[in-house]
Amino acid sequence: MILVIPVFVPHAGCPHDCCFCNQKIISGSKTLPGESEIASKIEGFKEEAPRYDEVEIAFFGGSFTAIKPEDQEHYLKAAAPFLKKNGGFVDVIRISTRPDAIDNETVERLKKYSVKIVELGAQSMDENVLAMSERGHTANDTKAASKLLKENGFVLGLQTMTGLPGATEESDIRTAREIAKLGPDFVRIYPTIVVKNTKLCRDFEAGTYTPMSTEAAVRLCSKLCEIYDENGISVARIGLQSTDSITRDGSESEVRGGPYHEAFGQLVRSYDAACAMKDSLKEVTDKSGRPLSALTILTDPIYFSDALGQNRANAKSLKEEFGFARVNVLPQGIATEDVFRKRAGKLSNVKTVSVPTERYANRLAKVIRADVCTLSEPTGKETSREITEVILELEFKSLR
Numbered sequence: 001m002i003l004v005i006p007v008f009v010p011h012a013g014c015p016h017d018c019c020f021c022n023q024k025i026i027s028g029s030k031t032l033p034g035e036s037e038i039a040s041k042i043e044g045f046k047e048e049a050p051r052y053d054e055v056e057i058a059f060f061g062g063s064f065t066a067i068k069p070e071d072q073e074h075y076l077k078a079a080a081p082f083l084k085k086n087g088g089f090v091d092v093i094r095i096s097t098r099p100d101a102i103d104n105e106t107v108e109r110l111k112k113y114s115v116k117i118v119e120l121g122a123q124s125m126d127e128n129v130l131a132m133s134e135r136g137h138t139a140n141d142t143k144a145a146s147k148l149l150k151e152n153g154f155v156l157g158l159q160t161m162t163g164l165p166g167a168t169e170e171s172d173i174r175t176a177r178e179i180a181k182l183g184p185d186f187v188r189i190y191p192t193i194v195v196k197n198t199k200l201c202r203d204f205e206a207g208t209y210t211p212m213s214t215e216a217a218v219r220l221c222s223k224l225c226e227i228y229d230e231n232g233i234s235v236a237r238i239g240l241q242s243t244d245s246i247t248r249d250g251s252e253s254e255v256r257g258g259p260y261h262e263a264f265g266q267l268v269r270s271y272d273a274a275c276a277m278k279d280s281l282k283e284v285t286d287k288s289g290r291p292l293s294a295l296t297i298l299t300d301p302i303y304f305s306d307a308l309g310q311n312r313a314n315a316k317s318l319k320e321e322f323g324f325a326r327v328n329v330l331p332q333g334i335a336t337e338d339v340f341r342k343r344a345g346k347l348s349n350v351k352t353v354s355v356p357t358e359r360y361a362n363r364l365a366k367v368i369r370a371d372v373c374t375l376s377e378p379t380g381k382e383t384s385r386e387i388t389e390v391i392l393e394l395e396f397k398s399l400r
């Protein structure tokens, strides 16, 4: 487990005005933090630090290397004493910045203060999308900065966005393929949301920008995760982190439109789980040739709600599509026989059906085993009825 100590660097350092950005809102911070403020914030995490495998100070939010060099030094100097090699309790310093704010001089400064992880806001590799979003940099800037950072031994993260002005599903998929070629150590995927007081918001209100629906963004992000996974690149986050100002309800919320959801990554995991389960269940119905009565999903307890879906959406659609009378989720590791003994049913026949896991190998969730059981279930009187129950074992990939 990693403890991330976030230090938000707001808009002040950024010379640009991307159409979707109101950094002061997104970062939840409106003023540039002072050196002592940063130091006391970091110090505040000292007690809980030993409970984690790794501790990171993260300068998030703005464009760190676009602020004045003396200000960069000011912040890095405040953080450096907390590094373990200087007697502190922090393992890593990380920053996020723009691709056109990386050059040799910057790289040397970051190395001097032992910054290890650099995240670049690539957003898109499509020139038209970058121009329409008023990013002020090109795809070549992202390629050059990524190369320089990798050559200098930094851990490279690339942030991307879906559904920007001018983007299509195809262009976002092409972006993911281009990003994968740059060999980042990890990526973040942010579906574009419409934030108050931005040019995008004005376009949205004028009807000249239409954001993606949440459902479409979930499906697209699932495909992008697949591309990154095929290329051995981990997806560190899907969807914007919530802050007080963007999660407030109604007119107080800073979000005016777009696929914002507090647990967007969970929506994608649930969608992948539903796809994997439906695919496996089609296989099961073909092979068993019997109507299915009940479904038991075995999964790691921390993924219970992902398996069931938000508001039990997966359970409801599986019931509708396959005619299950009930859907249960149980902790992984419980043997099939135990599941049934616990239910006081009488196990009569268990068959394992091979499931097409390879088709979903690169998704965030996959079915790794499917058992079809015929049970004699007591009815409460002397009679019993026979039911066909399916047990699916689901495995989830964790996001960092």
Ligand code: SF4
Pocket: 011, 014, 015, 016, 017, 018, 021, 022, 023, 061, 062, 063, 098, 121, 135
């Ligand atoms: S570069 Fe980053 S901080 Fe600057 S306006 Fe664009 S999104 Fe906002």
